[in-house]
Each structure stands twice: as C-alpha cells, then as structure tokens.
Amino acid sequence: MLILVVGVGQHVGKTKAVEEIVKAFRGEGFSVEFSKPLATLNAFYHEKAFERILEIGEFVSHDVLRVSELVKGEEKLEILNPVFSLLLPIDLEAVDWNTTSLESPVFQTAVVRIEESIYVVEPLSRFVKSFLKRVERILRNREISKVEIESVNDLLLSGRDASNEILKKLKRKSEILVVESSGNLAYPNEESLEADKVVIVTPGKYFVCDGERYRKAAEIAGKLAYLRCEDVVEILKPKKGYENIKNLIKKELLNH
Incomplete structure (x- = not known):
C-alpha cells in the first residue's frame, strides 16, 4: 500500500504524521519504507x-x-x-x-x-x-x-522524473510505502499520485481520502507539476477530520 502525506500550507506537521504512520505499521509487523522525493x-x-x-x-x-x-x-x-x-x-x-x-x-x-x-x-x-x-x-x-x-x-x-523510478522500486520492496510531499505540494511526483490512501494534514487536524478520489481532484485542479494541496482540497472538501493522528491511523489506515 502506498500512503501519500500532504499538507495544506507549509510547516503543518507532515513529518510528525509520517512518523506516527511508520511506527504504527511497523508495530503491526509490516515492512515499511519511506520516501521524500x-x-x-x-x-x-x-x-x-x-x-x-x-x-x-x-x-x-x-x-x-x-x-x-x-x-x-x-x-x-x-x-x-x-x-x-x-x-x-x-x-x-x-x-x-x-x-x-x-x-x-x-x-x-x-x-x-x-x-x-x-x-x-x-x-x-x-x-x-x-x-x-x-x-x-x-x-x-x-x-x-x-x-x-x-x-x-x-x-x-x-x-x-528520476524520482519516479526510485519510488517504483521502493514500492516493490515493501508492504507499506509512506511518501511525504514537500511544502504544500499536492504531490511530489507522478508515481506518488498513484497512492492508495492520501493523508491530508491541516493546522490541528488530519484527514484521509481514497487515492483515486484525490487523483481525480488533482486532475480537475490542473495536475500541474507544482500544484498546491490547497487547490486540491478545495475541490475534495474532505470530511470526518481527526485531531489526533493516532486515531486516524487506527480507524482509517490499519483497518484497510
């Protein structure tokens, strides 16, 4: 499973979310890899x-x-x-x-x-x-x-473009691949947009959505090389946010 972690705005806590996701899946015995393209x-x-x-x-x-x-x-x-x-x-x-x-x-x-x-x-x-x-x-x-x-x-x-090939190899080598986007980019490269789940980090709250739904929103927003996460979530309007990332992981990721 590929999990993409993105942020609405910069410095909102993406890396903290990534750390908690990695720890949770490793704790369940999964092989986990990470990338920040x-x-x-x-x-x-x-x-x-x-x-x-x-x-x-x-x-x-x-x-x-x-x-x-x-x-x-x-x-x-x-x-x-x-x-x-x-x-x-x-x-x-x-x-x-x-x-x-x-x-x-x-x-x-x-x-x-x-x-x-x-x-x-x-x-x-x-x-x-x-x-x-x-x-x-x-x-x-x-x-x-x-x-x-x-x-x-x-x-x-x-x-x-080169990072796409690297991401493909990392995905083949692990059961769970967690990809962190950069700044407020909607996605860091094309391969990361093939995510199964997307975790959206906002100031003080976390959301998750299906990867296919996120891809469609990105396409509507323009699917630019440096598309902002803000432009995608304005289309998505995700619901059921969590104030605690551990609760999101337990209820939305580990059970899927």
Missing part, C-alpha cells in the same frame, strides 16, 4: 536543520533523517530523498538591492542534489558569505557540476 531547505529560516546538514556533511532533508531512523532500512539517504535543494540568504548589497530576489526560490538556490550528483548554482557572489563558507566545507571534497540560475527549473524537473 523532493525537499528544499532554507538555511536562514531553518538554522537547526542547516546545522544538522553541516554536522553530517550530506545535502539531505532533516525530515528524511528523522524518519529514516524509525524505518531502519538499508536504503541510502540519496534514495530516500533523491532531489534536494539548499537555499541560502541573498546579500542584497551584492545584488544592488534587488529586493525581488528575496521572493524567488530559484534565485536563492545555491546547491541542488539529484541522487548522488551535486550541482552548484552560479554566481555564488549573490549569497551572504558567512553562509556560503559553511557550505563550501561540504563541497570541498566533492565532485560537483556548475549550472546557471536559468537551468535550475529544468534540473529540478529532471530530478522529479
């Missing part, structure tokens, strides 16, 4: 997660680190989180006070990792030096490729 980390706004990256010397989502410890699988972090982007703070003085750059995630992207390949987005002179120097410690002994800002979107889309 796409992940983005803003080093300025998530300082603790950024410090964790510097500590382990790997460009990987801190959410993946948390859940992988529960799964205790054999898969490499690059497989559990095939596409990762690191955003660094822009030095406004260096970009002639172009404040619109603060609204562009692509312009703030410094490093992209697709599986084991690492790409550095130039020019690096646009970033605050103290943050850049810390990242360069990890890059120092790595084989890297340099790309221009204009290539970032195409690069991420190619990674998204």
Whole structure:
C-alpha cells in the first residue's frame, strides 16, 4: 500500500504524521519504507536543520533523517530523498538591492542534489558569505557540476522524473510505502499520485481520502507539476477530520 502525506500550507506537521504512520505499521509487523522525493531547505529560516546538514556533511532533508531512523532500512539517504535543494540568504548589497530576489526560490538556490550528483548554482557572489563558507566545507571534497540560475527549473524537473523510478522500486520492496510531499505540494511526483490512501494534514487536524478520489481532484485542479494541496482540497472538501493522528491511523489506515 502506498500512503501519500500532504499538507495544506507549509510547516503543518507532515513529518510528525509520517512518523506516527511508520511506527504504527511497523508495530503491526509490516515492512515499511519511506520516501521524500523532493525537499528544499532554507538555511536562514531553518538554522537547526542547516546545522544538522553541516554536522553530517550530506545535502539531505532533516525530515528524511528523522524518519529514516524509525524505518531502519538499508536504503541510502540519496534514495530516500533523491532531489534536494539548499537555499541560502541573498546579500542584497551584492545584488544592488534587488529586493525581488528575496521572493524567488530559484534565485536563492545555491546547491541542488539529484541522487548522488551535486550541482552548484552560479554566481555564488549573490549569497551572504558567512553562509556560503559553511557550505563550501561540504563541497570541498566533492565532485560537483556548475549550472546557471536559468537551468535550475529544468534540473529540478529532471530530478522529479528520476524520482519516479526510485519510488517504483521502493514500492516493490515493501508492504507499506509512506511518501511525504514537500511544502504544500499536492504531490511530489507522478508515481506518488498513484497512492492508495492520501493523508491530508491541516493546522490541528488530519484527514484521509481514497487515492483515486484525490487523483481525480488533482486532475480537475490542473495536475500541474507544482500544484498546491490547497487547490486540491478545495475541490475534495474532505470530511470526518481527526485531531489526533493516532486515531486516524487506527480507524482509517490499519483497518484497510
């Protein structure tokens, strides 16, 4: 069974929900695997997660680190989180006070990792030096490729396609595959949209719906590569929410 976990808005508690789902199914004796196909980390706004990256010397989502410890699988972090982007703070003085750059995630992207390949987005002179120097410690002994800002979107889309194949393999290897979406994306890649069940996380409440129903709503909403979860749930209007994720798991997932 493939369970997709999505969030209405960002930072609403998707990873907490994933952890509880993983623990519940493992407790029932199922083989469980986890994946976060796409992940983005803003080093300025998530300082603790950024410090964790510097500590382990790997460009990987801190959410993946948390859940992988529960799964205790054999898969490499690059497989559990095939596409990762690191955003660094822009030095406004260096970009002639172009404040619109603060609204562009692509312009703030410094490093992209697709599986084991690492790409550095130039020019690096646009970033605050103290943050850049810390990242360069990890890059120092790595084989890297340099790309221009204009290539970032195409690069991420190619990674998204590659993550589909990884998800197919993980699904074949486990009885339960739990997939966490990124931010408020309605789905991280095409394969994840083939979910049997979709858990929708909102501030303070959790919902679940049938995967086919969710797919149809996504198609009505436009099925864009970066479709927002908000656009899908406005069509779905899910009912019977739970304030406790454990109750949802017991009544809606384990019994199915």
